[in-house]
Amino acid sequence: MELTVQDLACARGGVPVLEGVGFxxxxxxALLLRGPNGIGKTTLLRTLAGLQPPLAxxxxxxxxxxxxxxxxxxxxATLTVEENLRFWARVFGTRGIDRALDExxxxxxxxxxxxxxxxxxxxxxxxxxxxxxxxxxxxLDEPTVSLxxxxxxxxxxxxxxxxxxxxxxxxxxxxxxxxxxxxLDVTPFKAKPRALGHFDEAFA
Amino acid sequence: xxxxxxxxxxxxxxxxxAVLPLVWGLTVLSLAVGLVWGFFLTPEAVNFGSTxxxxxxxxxxxxxxxxxxxxxxxxxxxxxxxxxxVSALAARAAAPVGLTMTLIAxxxxxxxxxxxxxxxxxxxxxxTAFLILFLFYLGYIALWxxxxxxxxxxxxxxxxxIVGSVFxxxxxxxxxxxxxxxxxxxxxSLDKExxxxxxxxxxxxxxxxxxxxxxxxxxxxRTRTEIRARRIKALVARERMA
Amino acid sequence: MIALLSRxxxxxxxxxxxxxxxxxxxxxxxxxVPFGVGPESTILSVIAPGILWVGALLACLLSLDRIFALDxxxxxxxxxxxxxxxxxxxxxxxxxxxxxxxGLPLTLxxxxxxxxxxxxxxxxxxxxxxxxxxxxxxxxxxxxxxALTVGLKRGGLLLSLLVLPLYVPTLIFGAETVGRGADGLAxxxxxxxxxxxxxATLALLPFAAAAAxxxxxx
Amino acid sequence: MIPDLGKYASAVLSSYAIxxxxxxxxxxxxxxxxxxxxxxxxxxxxxxxxxx
Numbered sequence: 001m002e003l004t005v006q007d008l009a010c011a012r013g014g015v016p017v018l019e020g021v022g023f024x025x026x027x028x029x030a031l032l033l034r035g036p037n038g039i040g041k042t043t044l045l046r047t048l049a050g051l052q053p054p055l056a057x058x059x060x061x062x063x064x065x066x067x068x069x070x071x072x073x074x075x076x077a078t079l080t081v082e083e084n085l086r087f088w089a090r091v092f093g094t095r096g097i098d099r100a101l102d103e104x105x106x107x108x109x110x111x112x113x114x115x116x117x118x119x120x121x122x123x124x125x126x127x128x129x130x131x132x133x134x135x136x137x138x139x140l141d142e143p144t145v146s147l148x149x150x151x152x153x154x155x156x157x158x159x160x161x162x163x164x165x166x167x168x169x170x171x172x173x174x175x176x177x178x179x180x181x182x183x184l185d186v187t188p189f190k191a192k193p194r195a196l197g198h199f200d201e202a203f204a
Numbered sequence: 205x206x207x208x209x210x211x212x213x214x215x216x217x218x219x220x221x222a223v224l225p226l227v228w229g230l231t232v233l234s235l236a237v238g239l240v241w242g243f244f245l246t247p248e249a250v251n252f253g254s255t256x257x258x259x260x261x262x263x264x265x266x267x268x269x270x271x272x273x274x275x276x277x278x279x280x281x282x283x284x285x286x287x288x289x290v291s292a293l294a295a296r297a298a299a300p301v302g303l304t305m306t307l308i309a310x311x312x313x314x315x316x317x318x319x320x321x322x323x324x325x326x327x328x329x330x331x332t333a334f335l336i337l338f339l340f341y342l343g344y345i346a347l348w349x350x351x352x353x354x355x356x357x358x359x360x361x362x363x364x365x366i367v368g369s370v371f372x373x374x375x376x377x378x379x380x381x382x383x384x385x386x387x388x389x390x391x392x393s394l395d396k397e398x399x400x401x402x403x404x405x406x407x408x409x410x411x412x413x414x415x416x417x418x419x420x421x422x423x424x425x426r427t428r429t430e431i432r433a434r435r436i437k438a439l440v441a442r443e444r445m446a
Numbered sequence: 447m448i449a450l451l452s453r454x455x456x457x458x459x460x461x462x463x464x465x466x467x468x469x470x471x472x473x474x475x476x477x478x479v480p481f482g483v484g485p486e487s488t489i490l491s492v493i494a495p496g497i498l499w500v501g502a503l504l505a506c507l508l509s510l511d512r513i514f515a516l517d518x519x520x521x522x523x524x525x526x527x528x529x530x531x532x533x534x535x536x537x538x539x540x541x542x543x544x545x546x547x548x549g550l551p552l553t554l555x556x557x558x559x560x561x562x563x564x565x566x567x568x569x570x571x572x573x574x575x576x577x578x579x580x581x582x583x584x585x586x587x588x589x590x591x592x593a594l595t596v597g598l599k600r601g602g603l604l605l606s607l608l609v610l611p612l613y614v615p616t617l618i619f620g621a622e623t624v625g626r627g628a629d630g631l632a633x634x635x636x637x638x639x640x641x642x643x644x645x646a647t648l649a650l651l652p653f654a655a656a657a658a659x660x661x662x663x664x
Numbered sequence: 665m666i667p668d669l670g671k672y673a674s675a676v677l678s679s680y681a682i683x684x685x686x687x688x689x690x691x692x693x694x695x696x697x698x699x700x701x702x703x704x705x706x707x708x709x710x711x712x713x714x715x716x
Contacts, residue, residue, distance in 0.1 A: 013352070013353045013441075014353050014354060014355045014356075014441075015438075015441045015442070046524075049528050050527075050528060051524060051527060051528065051663050051664065052663070052664040053664075063528060064530065066528070067528075068524065068525065068528045069525075070521060070524060071521070072519070072520055072521025072522075072524070073520070073521060074517075074520055074521040074522035074524070074525040074526075075520060076453070076457055076520070076522070078456075078457060078460040078461060079453070079456065079457070079460075083453075083456075087449055087450075087453045088525075088529075090448075090449035091449055091450065091526070091529045091530070091531060092529060092530060093530060129525075239680075243680065248670070253670055253671065253672045254670050254672045254673065254676050255672045255675055255676060257676050257680075258675070258676060258679045258680075261679055261680065261683045262679075265683070300690065301690065304686055304687070304689075304690045307686060308682075308683045308686055308687070311679070311682050311683070311686075312679045312682070312683060315675050315678055315679045315682075316675065316679065318675060319671075319672050319675050336611055336614055339607075339610065339611040340611050342607060343604075343607045343608040343611060346604050346607055346608075347594065347595075347604065347608060350595070350598050350600070350601070350604050351598065353664075356661050356662065356664060359657075359661040360594050360658055360661055360662070363594070363654055363657055363658050363661075364594060364608065366654070367590065367612070367651070367654050368611070368612070371611070371612045371614070371615065372611075374615040374643065375611070375614045375615050375618075377615075378614065378615040378618040378619060378639070379614075379618065381618070381619075381622070381635070381636075381639070382618045382622060418687070422690065422691065422694055425694050425695065425698050426694050426697075426698070428698060429694070429697055429698040429701045429702075432698075432701045432702055432704075432705045433701050433705075435705060436701065436704055436705050436708050439708045439709070439712060440708065443711075443712070
């Protein structure tokens, strides 16, 4: 699985934030997106995941190859850990949640309702969802928020296993995750206010 | 030269600035002639007495109430297909004008209805349909106001306009079915039985033209305002980014 | 898609109030009307079809803003939009879940409330039939309105303003069916129109609603 | 030369009065908002130019 992005431009709230973004992500590799807050990492990831159309540019892999995970985990408070995972497995048409439970150490919590989990446990459950999607490219937005050191290590191992299996990961993060990865600083791609002729471009 | 060139905001601003004085002039002229003629110089009708003079406001405003929605539908479709901002902004600009027209048609209809039918409000199909249209205008305008992102607002209001059009037609049919009404006969008999077409028709025609021109003038003015407001928004966002 | 439906139903059951709230509201509306118009059973039986339909419609309206709001807030909607299920299917399933939790109980409870309103005996069958045919359209139209306003602050009031005019044809034909049934008149036309509206709504509005959600998620 | 409107005078006159007031209000509102937005835009544009 290979993801090639060429000359991509994306907008947030109708305002262009990044332009000319280009990179290649091969199977078995991970790419960490760096850059200050508000630069547009989330916007870029949402564009890749197909949640918003790009202003310009090409994305070689369709959104159906990507599993997107963001700040919000999409958990239902009144469902148990197992039910939450099983639901996403059925939505994505995959079988078996055992691997997800094991890799994120959720086995003991399986019967607990999501509302009774700690913030870090919820986060782990949200990340475990990635495994049941069965999709090769993980698109992750700040996955380690509210994880403790042990959980970050757990997550790092899960990503590493995913990469060894031929998958790829694109991660916006500020910390070191404990596996080898290329880095891409998106700051140079910040959209420049275009020279104003007049009007139509001033709408964008 | 393609018609779509006028969808370029700058071109639109230039053209509209050039034609606006002319449109305003014609509007004032035709409304003045039509309304003065209609109000002062037409005789009373046998069945209606002097209330027939209300027709010079009631019919044109009712016509524009519907035409404004049709125009919004067309510009919404143009926006969805061709992504011309001016088109979406013109739809937004037209809505309050259509709302006012609907209100005028409703109020004059109610005032006219009192001497004719003995009641200000009857759940006559046409009146009811206009009341529903009024609600559609309110919803449409409220949705525009509620959404922050201007492109998303344009998209969503366009979707609402299309779906709303279908349901407005459906409501029109449903309301007809629900109450056969008093309206239709009254307007028709005026032309047929008494055959005084020219006396009433000519000033009515001029008033219709006046309302069309007024609508165009208002939509042009308001679209210019919306374009400027949009540009302010874009510039401010740009300042914040830099 | 079945997974989505069963999850939404499970959530409605566990959250409590999912089924009951609309029903209780329906009951209150119908109970309040006699206090407003007086207890004469002849008057009540005349207005019963309209009141029952308006009550059911308002009860439907009550829970619309929750159709997408919770999924939007907790991020599920983003994830569903990137899932293999087409968003149109998601929307249809959301409408179905809304119908099962409001429209269906309303339909089943309506005859009981018809008793309170002194509804003509001949009209009970038509009441249940018209609600069974009409409430799916109410749920679907409401889902469309919810899709338009998802993510808006103070979306609830706006949602009612957008949805109520769209409810007019359904309400007219629904109440007309019951009214004609009560008077022993032919009900074919309104029943067919009601069914037609529901079918067309179910066939077309999921696309409009899915488009609205895509725009809102952007 | 106000015409004799007979017994319907109040209906006719109030129709005209209400309609003209509504139209005048709409026109005034449109022009007023137009002027306001134009001033705002001029201000923003001049600020942009003075910044360079």
